[in-house]
Amino acid sequence: MNCGANRLVAAFVLLAVLFPGASLSLSPARAAGRTDSSWPCAQPKVPQMSIAAIWDGPPIADVGNAWENNPALKDLVVRLAARRTPLDDARKAIAGFITGDPAERQDKAKKLFAGLFDTLNQQRADVIRGIERIDQKQKDLAEKIRSDVATLRELQDKPEQDQSKISALASEVEWSTRVFEERRKTIRYVCEVPTVIEQRTFALARSIRQALD
Amino acid sequence: MWLRFTLVPILSMVLSGAASAYTAYVSNERSNTVSVIDTNKWEVVKTIKVGQRPRGIAYTKDQKYVLVAVGDDDTIQMIDTGTNQVVGTLPSGPDPELFVEAPDGKTLYVANEDDNTVTIIDIASRAQIGDIQVGVEPEGMGISPDGKVLVNTSETTNMAHFIDTSTRKVVNSVLVDARPRFATFKQDGSELWVSSEVGGTVSVIDPVKHAVQQKIEFKITGMRPEPIQPVGINITRDGKTGFVALGPSNHVAVIDGVTHKVVKYLLVGQRVWHMAFTPDEKYLLTTNGVSNDVSVIDVTSLKVINTIQVGQLPWGITMSQQ
Numbered sequence: 001m002n003c004g005a006n007r008l009v010a011a012f013v014l015l016a017v018l019f020p021g022a023s024l025s026l027s028p029a030r031a032a033g034r035t036d037s038s039w040p041c042a043q044p045k046v047p048q049m050s051i052a053a054i055w056d057g058p059p060i061a062d063v064g065n066a067w068e069n070n071p072a073l074k075d076l077v078v079r080l081a082a083r084r085t086p087l088d089d090a091r092k093a094i095a096g097f098i099t100g101d102p103a104e105r106q107d108k109a110k111k112l113f114a115g116l117f118d119t120l121n122q123q124r125a126d127v128i129r130g131i132e133r134i135d136q137k138q139k140d141l142a143e144k145i146r147s148d149v150a151t152l153r154e155l156q157d158k159p160e161q162d163q164s165k166i167s168a169l170a171s172e173v174e175w176s177t178r179v180f181e182e183r184r185k186t187i188r189y190v191c192e193v194p195t196v197i198e199q200r201t202f203a204l205a206r207s208i209r210q211a212l213d
Numbered sequence: 214m215w216l217r218f219t220l221v222p223i224l225s226m227v228l229s230g231a232a233s234a235y236t237a238y239v240s241n242e243r244s245n246t247v248s249v250i251d252t253n254k255w256e257v258v259k260t261i262k263v264g265q266r267p268r269g270i271a272y273t274k275d276q277k278y279v280l281v282a283v284g285d286d287d288t289i290q291m292i293d294t295g296t297n298q299v300v301g302t303l304p305s306g307p308d309p310e311l312f313v314e315a316p317d318g319k320t321l322y323v324a325n326e327d328d329n330t331v332t333i334i335d336i337a338s339r340a341q342i343g344d345i346q347v348g349v350e351p352e353g354m355g356i357s358p359d360g361k362v363l364v365n366t367s368e369t370t371n372m373a374h375f376i377d378t379s380t381r382k383v384v385n386s387v388l389v390d391a392r393p394r395f396a397t398f399k400q401d402g403s404e405l406w407v408s409s410e411v412g413g414t415v416s417v418i419d420p421v422k423h424a425v426q427q428k429i430e431f432k433i434t435g436m437r438p439e440p441i442q443p444v445g446i447n448i449t450r451d452g453k454t455g456f457v458a459l460g461p462s463n464h465v466a467v468i469d470g471v472t473h474k475v476v477k478y479l480l481v482g483q484r485v486w487h488m489a490f491t492p493d494e495k496y497l498l499t500t501n502g503v504s505n506d507v508s509v510i511d512v513t514s515l516k517v518i519n520t521i522q523v524g525q526l527p528w529g530i531t532m533s534q535q
Contacts, residue, residue, distance in 0.1 A: 052435035053463045056480040195503060202463070202483050202504055206520070 040135040041191035047128060049121050049198060054205045057212060058106055060114045067115035073108075077115035080204055081123065083196070091207045098211040109212045116204050124197040131190055134183060141180050148173045235491050236533040237498055238279045238292070239507060240267035241524025247281060248507075248523040249297060250498070252491055252532075255509060255519045259297050263290055269311040270529040273336060274318025279531060282309035282323070289323065289334075294533070304341050306332045311395075313354040313363070315378070322363055324351040331365055333381070345381050347374050355396030355405060362420060366393035366407060373407050373416075375423060385423040389416040394444045399452045399470070408443035408457060415443050415457055417473055427473050431459060431466055445487040449494055454512070456497055458485040465499060467515055477515055481508035489532040500527040 039045040051060070067073050076097060080090045098108050152169050155162065234253030240263075241248060247267060249259040264283030272279050272294070279292040282305065289303040289312065305312070306325030313322050314336075321334040324347075331351060333343040348367025355364040356378075363376040372386045373396060390412020398405050398420065405418040415429040431441045442460030448470060449455075455468035461484045467477040482501025490497050490512070497510040500523075507527060509519035 046440075050436050050440065052433055053440060053461070053483075054480075199483065199504060 038132050038135055040138070040187050041131065043191055043195060045128070046194070047125065049117070049124060049201060051117060054117070054202050055113060055209075057113065057205075057209050058110055060110045060117075063110050063114040065114075065118070067111040067118075070111070073111055073115060076112065077119055080112075081116055081119045081200075083200060087200075087203055090204060094204070094207045095211050098208065105212060109208050113205055113208050116208075117201065120197050120201045120204075124194050127190065127193045127197065131187065134187055134190065138180065138183055138187070141176060141183070145173060145176045145180065148176065235535075236294070237489060237507075238270055238272075238281075238531050239500055239523050239527050240270040240281050240529045241526055242266055242268055242502070242528040243526035244524030245283075246524045247279070247292065248527070250507065250521060250523075252496065252498075255521055257521060257523060260524065261292060261297055261299070263292070263299060264288065268528045269309065271312065271314060271531045272533060274314060274316075276533060276535065280312070280321070281529075282312060284308045284310055289321075301339060303334050303336070303339055304332075305334070306330060306344070311352065311354050313356045315356060316358060316360040320378075322354055322356070322365075324354050324365060326350050326352065326368075331363070331376070343381060345376055345383070347376070347383065348372050348386070353394050353396040353407065355398055355407075357398050357420065358400055358402045364396045364398075364405060364407075364420075366396050368392050368394075371409070371412075373405070373418065375420070387416075387418055387423050387425060389418075389425065390414045390428070395446055397446045397448060399448055400450045401452060403452070406446050406448065406455065408446055410442045410444055410460065413438055413441050413443065415446065415468075429457070429466075429468060429473050429475070431457075431462075431475060431478075433459075433462055433464055433478055436462060445485075445499075447488045447490055447497060449490070449512075456488060456510075458488055458499060460484055460486060461503075463501075465497075465510065479510060479515060479517055481510070481517055482506045482520065487529045489530040491532060492534045498530055498532070500530050502526045502528060 079085055098105050148169060155166050234251060237250040237252060239248040245263060245265055247261040247263050248257045251258045263281055265285030267281045267283050269282040277294060279294055280289050282289050287307045289305045289309055290299050291301040293300045305323045307327045309323050310326060311324050319336060321336055323332040325332055329347060329349055331345040331347050332341055335342045347365045349369035350367060351365045352368045353366035361378055363378050365374045371389055371391055371393060373389055373393060374383045375385045377384050389407050390409035392409055392411035393407050394410045395408045396405060405420045407416045407418060416425045417427040419426045433441060440461040443457050444460050445458035447456045453470045455470050457466045457468060459466055463480055463483050463485060464478045465481050465485060466475050469476050481499045483503035485499045485501050488497050488499045494512055497512055499508045501508060505525055507521045507523055508517050511518045
């Protein structure tokens, strides 16, 4: 067996392991939880966070985007929303911000929560769109590998084999398969990010509520 | 002098509320640990390394052990509550998730999702003494206060199966809403409550007539129905108040035990699944799988009064009775 044939066998094995169907491989239980074919994550796709699942403080319907008109508040929102800001520091900053008489504290709490919710919900939506984009690229790449493997097989079945062509295409398949596998690992990691943002939003909202009590 | 030495510890116990100090054990599904919480301090005082994927967890009736189902190890581990060490195992079937003890504390019934059986274990001899064929993918387990009726819910057929524990036969089945997850009796045996995670309801079943007498529905203002997924249920001993954990809605519903109406929704932590009362029923602790914490609900004021960080993906919880 020549080098090209070895690569072809390896590509077949990888194809069978990586995407037995038309898409990424998922366990049947996980796949059953999916309703959207453009969504590659085991976690169910929830496009938007729900205020009601996070916040039981005073209603924020009247706040709108008022938080954006206050530069100090806007800066605080950006700082607290950033995942590099440790939660302990965020809690201290929230406690330092929500001060004054009860009406003032309530007003600040509402605006701060509204700003954080808008910002983090947007961040999360961007991540979800990014996951969908990667998934589409992955499907396109899977199709390309499948097509290249078919071509490779045809080349090898010919009585007169063009070894240089076979070798070049086998290298291409090998490279594409490696990219596919790397991307698959990335998707698994990125799928966790919406939950990480939900956790942060919930933790910040809880701190705002505590600062109000 | 002796008076001072005697009074000081007593006074400090009274002031600190030590008389009501209980111990809660929380299984952390992703960390493969069990967190031990002191309810006097509301703090984790110890973390115990256990097997893979711990979920169902319960004290034995004699309080000597905490049993924890470690699904990926296909067994139930026994934690000695004196030393907080894993000291043995019970022979469950494959992938145990939930189990229930007979009221006499001698027998354990374990749901085995993979082979559609309930395994019966004698706790003292740590041996399997039989099994019962039940519906497809058995999940929730409840037992009547007199120990005569075992109820097992089937995720796939959406049924609650009533099993006579003396004959070990299914005597009746009741259809409930989609994906029944948890079943519990009122203390007086008058009602069985079964939660349906996908259906979004709790069925209140008459355990004598084997009929659904009422369905509790949930509606949280501003929230779509999909995240409202009922799982754990705890009912006070007097049967007057029920609490239902509503999964990714992050809320616990408080139910009037007589009218079966929702009285209040409490925001706890993220993805709330299971709960346990302190024995005096002053507090209810909830496991919140996504926020990785336990919320403490004051049962009288119906307010969340504390949050305790535990391990990754807290799942089940059990409370000492003394």
